[in-house]
Amino acid sequence: MVTQPVTVPNVERIHARYKAMLQALRRANYRITPQRMAVCQFLAETRSHPTPSEIYHAVKEQFPTISRATVYNTVAVLKDLGEIIELPSGGSAGVRYETDITPHVNLTCMRCGRIFDVALEDLDSILHEIDARTQFNVTSFHIEGYGVCPDCQEA
Amino acid sequence: MVTQPVTVPNVERIHARYKAMLQALRRANYRITPQRMAVCQFLAETRSHPTPSEIYHAVKEQFPTISRATVYNTVAVLKDLGEIIELPSGGSAGVRYETDITPHVNLTCMRCGRIFDVALEDLDSILHEIDARTQFNVTSFHIEGYGVCPDCQEA
DNA sequence: GCAAAAAGTTAGAACGAGTATAATTTTAGA
DNA sequence: TCTAAAATTATACTCGTTCTAACTTTTTGC
Numbered sequence: 001m002v003t004q005p006v007t008v009p010n011v012e013r014i015h016a017r018y019k020a021m022l023q024a025l026r027r028a029n030y031r032i033t034p035q036r037m038a039v040c041q042f043l044a045e046t047r048s049h050p051t052p053s054e055i056y057h058a059v060k061e062q063f064p065t066i067s068r069a070t071v072y073n074t075v076a077v078l079k080d081l082g083e084i085i086e087l088p089s090g091g092s093a094g095v096r097y098e099t100d101i102t103p104h105v106n107l108t109c110m111r112c113g114r115i116f117d118v119a120l121e122d123l124d125s126i127l128h129e130i131d132a133r134t135q136f137n138v139t140s141f142h143i144e145g146y147g148v149c150p151d152c153q154e155a
Numbered sequence: 156m157v158t159q160p161v162t163v164p165n166v167e168r169i170h171a172r173y174k175a176m177l178q179a180l181r182r183a184n185y186r187i188t189p190q191r192m193a194v195c196q197f198l199a200e201t202r203s204h205p206t207p208s209e210i211y212h213a214v215k216e217q218f219p220t221i222s223r224a225t226v227y228n229t230v231a232v233l234k235d236l237g238e239i240i241e242l243p244s245g246g247s248a249g250v251r252y253e254t255d256i257t258p259h260v261n262l263t264c265m266r267c268g269r270i271f272d273v274a275l276e277d278l279d280s281i282l283h284e285i286d287a288r289t290q291f292n293v294t295s296f297h298i299e300g301y302g303v304c305p306d307c308q309e310a
Numbered sequence: 311g312c313a314a315a316a317a318g319t320t321a322g323a324a325c326g327a328g329t330a331t332a333a334t335t336t337t338a339g340a
Numbered sequence: 341t342c343t344a345a346a347a348t349t350a351t352a353c354t355c356g357t358t359c360t361a362a363c364t365t366t367t368t369g370c
Contacts, residue, residue, distance in 0.1 A: 031346055032338095036347090065349070073348090086243040136262045140302070141301065142298070142299055144297055146293065148294075149291055207357080208356075220321090222322095228318080
């Protein structure tokens with residue numbers, strides 16, 4: 001079983017993430033609408049690297065008339081602001097979104113398509129080395145690993 | 156300007172990559188067809204993180220009747236075999252494929268959408284640490300960095 | 311070299327993810 | 341409270357991706 005990081009999703013962390021997203025929107029002069037708040041809340045809560053469709057269906061429970069365009073617009077804005085990251089989905093479901101923008105490792109199982117988060121220490125040294133070698137202004141990074149998860153190894 | 160790695164694409168490297176892809180297909184009991192060879196050749200040669208559409212149009216020069224489904228099937232098989240990696244394309248162009256499966260850094264400019272490859276040393280230590288912390292069988296990994304490229308910083 | 315099974319390709323259709331659009335609604339600031 | 345402009349909506353549209361049935365090709369064994 002993949003070692004889950006010691007940090008457990010809790011109300012504080014979710015709230016901080018939610019607040020950070022809303023602040024990013026405000027700072028960039030985007031309007032704060034109930035729909036955007038709901039999308040941010042869902043994204044702050046989820047651990048599942050959701051597709052746009054999954055986000056849509058989750059938010060639709062609270063806002064039955066929400067339009068898909070609204071969801072797509074909202075995640076696009078959040079992505080532009082660097083609050084979420086777009087991942088290849090590893091299946092036929094289009095893109096997935098990563099809400100943890102701190103440096104970490106995503107391990108994608110090439111069998112079942114699931115994505116596992118792993119926290120590693122000392123990833124900052126990578127950022128230093130990228131800075132030393134390039135003139136690219138890097139604002140976030142993570143590591144994408146591919147292979148077979150423990151469950152699929154047993155099957 | 157992003158520092159390009161000292162390694163320059165040359166005929167030997169391209170040929171080795173091409174051969175590796177064909178061998179992976181053979182080893183997995185896939186048939187070697189002229190269309191698959193052409194896709195592999197193009198992928199071995201390109202440095203451009205091509206979309207499926209770009210692959211299709213490149214191969215269509217040599218095989219004017221090739222079907223899109225054939226291209227999609229071929230890259231899907233190569234992806235399943237771990238010979239190429241799927242990247243988010245950062246635009247509306249669907250996915251892009253990465254043909255360099257050695258550990259390295261992809262820097263994606265969030266303005267223009269271009270993807271820059273950077274080679275770093277000592278990335279193997281990351282693999283060791285993932286192994287130490289998880290039971291995930293990792294076969295390849297790379298680093299995804301996001302930010303603004305030098306060109307877009309000047310504009 | 312031939313035959314056959316099965317994989318692979320093809321052309322075109324289908325699907326659905328993602329985007330566009332015009333009308334309507336809502337937000338935020340004065 | 342009013343208003344300008346942003347945001348949402350329902351629906352249509354685009355296009356990337358996958359499906360399908362017929363046909364072709366590869367590979368293996370004889």
